[in-house]
Amino acid sequence: MSGSNDHVGPGSGVLDGLVTAGLDADGTVLRWSRAAAELVGFEAREVCGHSIRDFVGDGGDPGALFGRVRLNRRGGGGIEVDYRVFPLADCDEVLVVAAPVRGFDDRALGAAMARALFAQDAIGASVHGLDLSLLRANGFPAMLGAPAVRPGSRLRDILVAEDAEDIEESLRQVLESGEPLVGNELRIRSRWAPDRERFFRMSAVRLEDEQGRPAGAAAVFTYPTRQRRARSHLDLLREAAIKVGGSLDVRRTAQDLAESVCPGLGDLGAVDLAEAVLSGDEPPHWSGGGDLHLRTVASATGEFPGRIRPDEPLPPFPDHADLRNLQRGETLAMTRAEFEAALDDPELVEILAPEEWYSVVIAPLYARGFVLGNLQVWRITDPEPFTREDIDLVTQIASQGALAIDNARRYTREHRAAVALQQRLLPRATTDTPAAETAGLYRPAGGGAEIGGDWFDAIPLPSLRLALVVGDVAGHGLHATATMGRLRAAIHTLADLEPDPGELLTRVDALVQRLAHEAPVELRDTVSATCLYAVYDPVTCQCAFASAGQTAPVVLRPDGTRQEIRIAPGPPLGVGGMPFEVSTVEVEPGSLIALYTKGMVAGDGRDPDEGLSLLTDSLSAHIRRKTPLDLMGAAVLGDLGLKPGREDVTLLLARTRAVPGDHIAHWEFPADLTVVGEAREKITRQLADWGLDELAFTTELVVSELVTNAVRYAGGPVSLRLIREDVLVCEVTDPSNTQPRLRRARTTDEGGRGLFLVAQLTTRWGCRYGQTGKTIWTEQPLDAKDEH
Template identity: 35%
Template sequence: MSAAGNGQLSRGGDDPWGLVPDEAATARTLLDGSGRITHWNDGARQLLGHTEAQMLGRPATELLADPTTAVSGDQLPLRWRGSVDLRHRDGRRLTVRLLAHRLQQHDGHPDGWLLVSALSGTERTKEDGQLPRPAFVYAPNALALYDSDIRLRRANHAMEEVIGLTEDEARGLRLSEIGGKPQSIELEEQLRQVMESGRSRDVRTRLRSGGESHEHAWLGRIAPVWDAEGELVAVALSAVDITGEDRAQARLQLVNDASRRIGSTLEIGRTAQELVDVCVPRLADFGSVDLLATPHSHGDAPPSLENGVLTLHRAAHRSTRAGTPEALVETGQVWDHAVASSPVRAVFSGEPVLLHKDDPAFHVWAEQEPMRARHARELGVHSVLSVPLLARGVTLGVVQFLRYRRADPFAPDDVLVALEIAARAAVCLDNAQRFTRERETALALQRSLLPQRLPQCSAVEVASRYLAAAGRSGVGGDWFDVIPLSGARVGLIVGDVVGHGVQASATMGRLRTAVRTLADVDLPPDELLTHLDDLVLRLSEETGGEETAGDIGATCLYAVYDPVTGGCTVTRAGHPPPVLIDPKTGRVTTMELPAGPPLGLGGLPFESVEFSLPEGSVLALFTDGLVERRDQGMDQGYRRLHEAVAAPAPSLDAQCGAVVEALLPDGAPDDDVALLMARTRVLDAAHVATWEIPDDPASCGAARKDVDRQLSRWGLQEAAFTTELVVTELIANAIRHASGPIRLRLILDRTLIIEVSDTSSTAPHLRRATAFDEGGRGLMLVAQLAERWGARHSADGKTIWAELQLPNTYAEFDGSIVR
């Protein structure tokens, strides 16, 4: 076995410290964790006479002249030096100066040892004395001189302190053999390159000094050395300990990275996880974030304690060890902290709490939880830092850091860094909590404003889906609605308000209410959008300086479908056009409509287009979040939509869900998504009866007879009396106040619909007749008898309509009238 470049042991006979042909100048061997020999170089063969084949796998204690003097490797420091009596193969007793380096456990690999002993080059040479001894020996910087074979010749007092060896003990050894670490191998290679090139270079490295348990940062200068004849004979190494500057730079970089990485989203859990991800392992070996259920404002009474404990919610944690064994609870769980624990003290005081293993409070903290005490002992936790999360005068929770792999405890500078990072993270967490509360409010508002249940209509079968935007954008102002209209018609609308948050949801609710109000007066689609455009302009003016007019705007698409004629009139205001599925061929097309201006611009016209839809056609109305994303354009989104709606499905609702899943497989859209799908139906011609009524008061009697016969054919004799009264009043009103042809139409749907059309544009209205008035009671009678009534205008006049409830002997309409 041999030590790999990262300190691991790997099977094989190669020597990782043999950067050049060995020359047998150093006896070198490797031991595994049990003390058996895994590598034996040629220098070791020359020293003790044994070959590699003879020694591999044998215990190193067999080489001792007196095996009883062997000691366990666990009793030795990280690096040991001294003289050892060994037994040569021929039986001779040799006293050998030995340097031993522990190869520490790494990634589950066992400990091992590197043993080296210089065989030659230990004597002083003439070149060693060429440098002025006082200037060299007492120089403040660590200085060393290496010969052309990169073996140490000279080391001043400062360098002796760095390497932990005297000049005599290290002479003749290579840097990799002196240091025994992967960084020593890399630094030795730098020395060799300077020796070969003759050009100086600066290097930075991290090495333990004199066998210490923690590393130092070093800035080294490697320079070639020429003799009087100009021949390159050695390289000089000068080293300066820059650990303080390196740690300061690392802390500054950590704070900078924290400000850049923490708060990338407005999700509480993600923000908390980013905090511990930044700090572990750069600041601590374990980090956790625990939040209060209710943030605590400074100056208020302390958070309530039940049974002497404070309940905190674990938001995130991270460890340098797989499986996070330090965590006593899982993310998302709540757990109780005793009032004397360091997290609670940090929350109550608003100040960081630092505990070291020698502090009595440390043992109190550990012993509060038996599992925590066991973990602390097993892991060797020696330093705990609890820092409150404070933002805008409110304590949100606490972040706790542990150290056990790193030998150095938390220093005052580490506490300052932790405070700075926690302060920045707390602001991000506060923003996330505020956003979450606003998002929940907006979602609740939006859900209350969206239709809770779509109305049942004979004209269409409908299905819908709504998905709120994820991430920073928050809840938007997308909406949809299905509005029953007179004459068994239905209005389908989908809209999208500009912006996000509560303001957008509130604006959406106002627009949806306005649409329903305008639809109730049966405005044509283009006229309805014109009135809606005026409303958006007024809303923009009402916002004053809080928002510009461009910030309150909307897009909208409104369609009116008539199941009697199969006609569909569609108008859009800057909204994506719907798609249509042909019921016979299954072909999917995007309906060609004039784009129309978005709502809120004002002064621009809207155009309507009328289509004739066969029964069973499927209309898909949606907002742009369904087909447009950051990583795809609108055209690509429409292609995917066409493929999704063309796929067969057992029901319209299943098809609606499949479309959303196909276009948004992760379920987290960048923008709000509203989808409304409607399958058209056509009323049977037998359910519609129409008569032309002469402009003569005597025609009322004939109309009553025609209505009575039609109701008999439909089996609605029970409704004859009420129906005849309403028909008489509506026809008489048309004859009295209008001129020209009059048309009567009965429609049998979920209700019995009565329509009387004339050429007058004057709409009737209810009024209270006095005792001596001769008229004014007809519409009052109609309003009392009908479920609802109203008037709608057309290009050639108006239509007065009334809906009567069907007798209880009839079931709801499901495409046909049944007993």
């Protein structure tokens, strides 16, 4: 190398021209001290990212561990420096210390190196006494966002106790053995941000006095290499991919997203969402400032930026180029000064930003052409600015989160539609009939499960009877809901024909088989349902049950004790080829009949037998407490601790009643037309006893026609029964299975007008069939003033 006239004069201090730089394995400049910039005239922004060879003149070997080279200076010329390279163990970065060519003694060189280390903040340095108290520290506290330390402090004053103890133990070993510690990797957490982990490499040596006696320890702390940072970023990205998207709840997904960036990238993560997204709708296209209808819905730490409260609408924003860039899908990284300048409103800054902070990254949640909201990462205790790699990582995590939130939003919309459809298809929650008081409860599945096909029904039947139904269509979603609606309509239609429960389920089974045949081939195996159908008769106080894959109901007597009900469940609807057995039991008036679907007893992974026992105990307790029936279902859910899970929950409660014996009259007649007059006389006397004389004329005509037809066409014996409740029921039973038909007689016909006349004199009439024979029934209304 050629000499240079631009060296430091003899009157200069030892460290006046000392420079430091950080290089990677390829010689690329990573750090450039202020002294280096002053020496050669090139600022750090002009040097970092370039090879050191671009600034070294001809001659010399800048790749050697020590030596002399000529550095180029701005404006021409150069300066010769002696340098030394200090490799850092297990990483690609090296520390270079250089000084203009001049004479050094060991003391001066040591002082120069010490001053160089303590004069910059890219590398942390600390000197400890024999008791490991801090004699001097520079750079290291600032790296952690901690205030400067006073001489005599201990590491535990700035670090979490566990981390401070680990470092002191390493320094203690250096003091005792004299062996240097090189490149030891540490996890360090400051007391001001204990949830945020930082990783450093620490090298340490023992300090000795002139007699070689231990005098303390010195340590150097460096940031991880780029490879370490890259691995850390990959770990964060992988963890975010696993964590975010596991729920189909919009708020839960937003919370997972906020937690995925803290403490790995910042001290506070928050998510703003458009109000429309929270209800499942698409957000409007934003352009410029104004009221953007945003709400902050999630925070990683539970504390929200500024004066924001959860779910409060954010104030209007001023129009700004950065805001428009954000609305176009670009990520913003801003220092505090840049953020305040963009808003240009101190009050708005207080509302939106933490009280103390250094920098923020705001990434839009952009999916399918819509900006759903934004993800914010705030650095409050860490003065280190966000790197390009940090910003790119936040952008990637926000992109993943946006897709997950959009999936949850669309699920919310579909789930809301399915629930609305389900609720519209279900009957009224409560009914009050002469047979029973009923209360139904339906709660849709939650936790990411689609709406199911559960339903309940209480169907009033002729002769004051009541049909009770619960069912569960296989599968979830709108398909299951639509199938449920078709089955419910079919059961209503069949119930009016009054078959016994087993016959009704057989007919519904055939319907489900047809529905399966109509379904696409890949879905045919999934078209099925379970159903329990029961008919309660308040006159006989008997209840007939038939089951297609549903478990037996719970029947509790008025005192809360359980009545054992044994039924033989048939196969689920849609299997075909198997009968449905009917079980008939006596039910004491005032008893509680509870029909339910499996979500009621097998929710949350609970054993069904255990769930049934808990359900029975809860119902029994509420009977003794006299809990109103319309409140009992919700109270039972609370007792069982059932949270929305993968299954719908359906419960139908019916408190039975009985028609008083003095409200029923019954007669038997032989097959002789002379009994028609006798039947009329008995009807007239009975109505007079009930105070219903005004119904005598029409009832006589109805009875006369029905008994005459029974005697003439069916034979005997003929049974006549009157039931008085909210309506007057008249029943005529004969041994024939012939279907009565209503027809319009011609003027020349001598007969055929009987059923037509009956239909005109009553509000409704019909026919049902038993094991032998049939029963024709009619109903006539009773005025409120005539009821007793």
